[in-house]
Amino acid sequence: MNEQKPFIVDENLLGLVKRLRMMGVDTIDLPGATDDELLAKANEQNRLILTKDRRFFQRIPQGRAYFVTSGTPDEQLFEVLRQYPLLEADDPLSRCFRCNSLIEEIPKESIVGRVDAKTFGLYDKFYECPTCRQIYWEGSHFEKMQSKIQKIKKSLG
Template sequence: MPRVTFRFYRELNDFLPRHLRQREFERDFLLAGSIKDAIENIGAPHTEVDLILVNGRSVDFDYLLRDGDRVSVYPVFESLDISTVTRLRPHPLRETRFVLDCHLGRLARYLRMLGFDSLFRSDYADETLLQVSVAQRRILLTRDIGLLKRRQLERGYFVRATKPREQLGEVIERLQLQGCLRPFTRCIACNGSIAAVPKQDIADLLPENTRRYFDEFFQCRDCLRIYWKGSHYERMSLLVRELRAGYG
């Protein structure tokens, strides 16, 4: 029976039972299967793994485990140059786009507010989420660890936080998106793009006090929702400044 020693690093420990975190541990296997299957059986989805070392040598997900192997598993690297080893994640996307599962509707609205193309529908089935993520090269954000273990998925992230504002800070920080924010350029309701619109063109659609006190307006090109810089805009502007400063 093959016996293998594992060590998971940094945030990958979030997926392990508490007694296995931040330490080496051994696992016995009836059959010597792929290292990807072993890692996911322990708990960590492959979408969160960027580097695997076996006995000090980098390997890919298809590596077959052998008795006595010592396996080190690392998450997506933020600053360390690992260009000379077998990096397991696809190259970074030129444009960061998301698709979110049914539990993350408020997070989707926050991401849209920051300018990120973020697809969300409360009735998306798991298969639809996977198809959209793969076909459109979108990062799947989910609270379902099992979904991230699906073999066809290349880009995914398990959202640890449960409160929407904390989820937003977590995603921006973990994916290093502070420099990619384009706030107030996308409709929070439908994900369409927003453009300035002359007041006279939409005056009849405005509440009386809004028409009286505001002169600058923006409209979604898809659903025609109208936006202006009221008190909500000030609160969201403060949140944007905090995120750009590393809040999260």
């Protein structure tokens, strides 16, 4: 079994980024970066490159990249998680979808005026990304994602 590493994905796998983050897996992308910039970042942060670009893959030193063959982002997620199984540390719904930082629970008072009144009235648990300040809450979308995560975990065994 392969050792799990944090990932960096190429621009052909952007749908996969959010799915990996949803599962709690440390994953970054570098929009607009060249192959060399991606490689440099991967080396600097010791990240494994996920790529769908065969020519790029062949340029990368062995063991530093994984070539993704699946077509849809959902299939790609399964493919990667079969190859690099989830670890205890991969806590689903703990990461910011936008920037990959670990989100933190914040007191409800601190988001006054930062979400719409309906959301504020309906929910009590809120989280904030310390990096990009995105706010998250445990709404219906959250529940849908949780059941999706359970299904994914189940089918991975």
